Amino acid sequence: MKKTVNKYILILTAIFVFACKNDAKKDENAKLNVVTTTTMLTDLIGNIGGDAIEVQGLMGSGVDPHLYKASEGDVSKLFNADVVFYNGLHLEGKLVEVFEKMEGRNVKTVALADAVDEAKLIGSEYFASNYDPHIWFNISFWKKMTAFAVEKLKEADPKNATLFEENGKKYLESLNVLDTDIRQIIQGLPAEKRILVTAHDAFNYFGQDFGFEVVGLQGLSTATEAGVQDVQELAKFIIEKKVKAIFVESSVPKRTIEALQASIRSKGHEVTIGGILYSDALGNKGTVEGTYTGMFRYNVNTIVGALK
Template sequence: MTKHILILFALATIFSCKNDKKDNGKLNVVTTTTMITDLVKNIGGDFINVQGLMGSGVDPHLYKASEGDVSKLVNADIIFYNGLHLEGKLVEVFEKMGSKTKTPIALAEEIDKATLIGSDYFASNYDPHVWFNITYFKQFANKVTAVLSEKDPKNSVNYIENEKQYLEKLNALQLKIKNTIDTLPKEKRILVTAHDAFNYFGKNYGFEVVGLQGLSTATEAGVQDVQKLAAFIIEKDVKAIFVESSVPKRTIEALQAAVNSKGHKVEIGGTLYSDALGNDGTVEGTYIGMFEYNVNTIVNALK
């Protein structure tokens, strides 16, 4: 175990000795990614206290727990995280917490592994960007509702009702997205982004997805990767490529320059939200708003 983690857990031992009293009698729930935070807020409503560790634009692949994070985690009643090694540098923290205080809940464990996309970039051997399959996100909602209801049975009816309303919104989102994507000819459905966060999206909606950095932002694209992808863009006559909000845009700008230097014009079609939602208080700051924004941006740029 790294020295960083050892220090954090020395602090965690101190924090764990504190009174575990809930604020205002509500469950204290800690979440990792912004997508999970938004989901839990929709299900829990005003009946829980929610603290998200990661904010807008934060890359979960590279995120490290701070002393403040450990305090939140140790004093939480419930911890929800994505799993499949998305939160790579938090895995050791969660494993230690599971053995000492509580078992953090990896929502992706609810998914049938046989349906997942394989990946050699992660210890789980699966692509962890599962929220881009809305059906999987519905399974997340089911699990969150079940856990909240078990921990707080007096409010179970409220959690179940909130889930019902949220699932109706997700059903409407699926229909709206399909109708928008249907306006884009199949031969134009080539999505080039900073890293391969959109494979589940591509699988569902018939896009060929190519990421410059691979599945994890922990790996960096080299000159060969840029040149190879530039040749692909020219061959396929791709009209636009996309920046991601949680990944530095310099790699996509380098790709655009490489394509343009060969006499082929490619536009940067906009910024997509991949590993994190937009700012709080904006449409893109919600899972539903983010998904709809991404689809509109992709379709409008590739038409």
């Protein structure tokens, strides 16, 4: 009952803030106020918008979007935004109710997953959308999302359309370079060693695009807990396949992977923890891993280095 009351307090607060926003006239010279959900989207929109927009990201480094709950401050930011960019495909499951309340109001919401052809998405029984939402791990999808975001920003702020187009073009060029670099790095890893074991199944699009067999201990959503049987079965798989290393994720507690490592050792085998991968969130702001392109390069170098 208490949770329900708190939820409605948040919604009522948001409606009040929204009403106040409508009463105030927006300065025509003011920057576009943009709110993003995940760190990947904050980086993307920041690259396209540059100094012409103000970007506020709700989630920081190491934050798990699957479990993220909006605070009163978050709801206020969302309802005061000119445009809200989110991933979609129920990645931000706890925010769906807030987005629904925003429909029909003077806040434009953009699900960047709408840029991707549904026929190319990986199916998932764990999400209400029935699709794996970790689409940023396919660079070609990210390019489509970039072009889509450019158009949405142009619609919201026509006076800066040329700037958005130019920044989008530069960013797309950096993604082309990233794709080429990643493929060259992965070529150095024999196909039989391309088995990626992580805390949860965030890397299926990566595996599909770059030829890795991907196995996650917790499934697609971190809301799903791994049981003893899951650990035992995966331990058996790793031993049979002679997998050299397994990986923890920055946004997921490492205890599940450590339990997996302990299970393998109890069977008389060894597997190392190959490093920390960035899956549902980027690294700290101001670091190489704090950008989408830097995160991708770091992940691939870590994976290939540990599995070689």
